[in-house]
Amino acid sequence: MPLLKVSNVTRQIEDTVAVNSVSFTQRKLEKIAISGETGSGKSTLLKMIAGLIQPDSGSIHFEKIKIAGPDEKLVAGHPNIAYLSQHFELQKFLRVEQVLEYANQLSADEAQTLFEICRIDHLLKRKTDELSGGEKQRIAIARLLISAPKLLLLDEPFSNLDMTQRNTLKTVLEDICKGLKITCILVSHDPQDVLTWADKILIMRNGKVVQKGAPENVYKMPVNAYTAGLFGKFSTLTIAETFMPIPSRNKIKQKELYLRPENLQLVSKKDKSVKGTVTKVIFSGNYYELELATATEELIVQTEKGKYKPGDTVYISLSPAYIAMLKKLNSR
Numbered sequence: 001m002p003l004l005k006v007s008n009v010t011r012q013i014e015d016t017v018a019v020n021s022v023s024f025t026q027r028k029l030e031k032i033a034i035s036g037e038t039g040s041g042k043s044t045l046l047k048m049i050a051g052l053i054q055p056d057s058g059s060i061h062f063e064k065i066k067i068a069g070p071d072e073k074l075v076a077g078h079p080n081i082a083y084l085s086q087h088f089e090l091q092k093f094l095r096v097e098q099v100l101e102y103a104n105q106l107s108a109d110e111a112q113t114l115f116e117i118c119r120i121d122h123l124l125k126r127k128t129d130e131l132s133g134g135e136k137q138r139i140a141i142a143r144l145l146i147s148a149p150k151l152l153l154l155d156e157p158f159s160n161l162d163m164t165q166r167n168t169l170k171t172v173l174e175d176i177c178k179g180l181k182i183t184c185i186l187v188s189h190d191p192q193d194v195l196t197w198a199d200k201i202l203i204m205r206n207g208k209v210v211q212k213g214a215p216e217n218v219y220k221m222p223v224n225a226y227t228a229g230l231f232g233k234f235s236t237l238t239i240a241e242t243f244m245p246i247p248s249r250n251k252i253k254q255k256e257l258y259l260r261p262e263n264l265q266l267v268s269k270k271d272k273s274v275k276g277t278v279t280k281v282i283f284s285g286n287y288y289e290l291e292l293a294t295a296t297e298e299l300i301v302q303t304e305k306g307k308y309k310p311g312d313t314v315y316i317s318l319s320p321a322y323i324a325m326l327k328k329l330n331s332r
Helices: 042-049 096-101 108-117 131-146 161-177 215-220 225-230 320-330
Strands: 004-013 016-026 032-038 059-064 083-084 151-155 183-188 200-205 210-214 233-237 256-259 262-265 272-284 286-293 298-303 311-319
Touching: 004 042, 016 042, 016 059, 016 200, 032 042, 042 151, 042 183, 083 215, 096 131, 108 131, 108 161, 131 151, 131 161, 161 183, 161 256, 183 320, 200 215, 200 225, 210 215, 210 225, 225 256, 233 298, 262 298, 286 311, 298 311, 311 320
Parallel strands: 032 183, 032 200, 083 151, 151 183
Antiparallel strands: 004 016, 004 059, 200 210, 233 256, 262 311, 272 286, 272 311, 286 298
């Protein structure tokens, strides 16, 4: 039984359809991330779930009860759904404990547990103008959670945070879901921020969900170049034209495959490989990326060896793991 059910919701803002017939469900404690480029409709969808924007059509049910929009109730929002805008503000010149006291509905022990989970128990005596961006973010989240909601909605929580602050926030959100038993949906324009956190990712473009599924599936088998590009570098293989030996190519429904650099491998010359020329070598820490030109396409291959240079001739094939994944998908 889903905790949240979004059914064919649509919302037009001025002359633009911001959200176009979006549907999905969410189980209790399932972590969902909504990703896509700026203007894809992510924030509008989140606000409709929060009850802050009225859908033009469709419906949203939380615990089997329809969420009323601002056109249907005097005070917008839902008592069991907490929403944090990316443009949140904390009252200035107050101590953190004062900010949190106003909304507190928890016992002293419950509040202390919440503060520890949000990594803010050491900040309670500090004033809000003495905090870093990441600290303000965690305090704003704690301020929402202190009212004991069942669903937490976060709009771009990783914006303007450095890598250390992002990693801390990811840990906090993980602990919120597990320790406080609160279900979470967050919006991010950068799917890399949520790849290791989410149970399910929805990719939006022009108001529509173009792909949804487990992070691993969305990353490894993107349905189009848009989704592939959101998660980093990729190569495109046109199935009808490539010389690359693709198993069961007649059974593949897509016209193109979008390969991550690790989906390809360098091999010794043999029948099941394609000849290529190295055009560029990129050092990326513990591995190298080779940009290659073949007779029909340009490819990017990941390798641990740094012995290659532009102009070298190499041979490329699909990795065994990717071949196994293709066979598995085609057998369904």
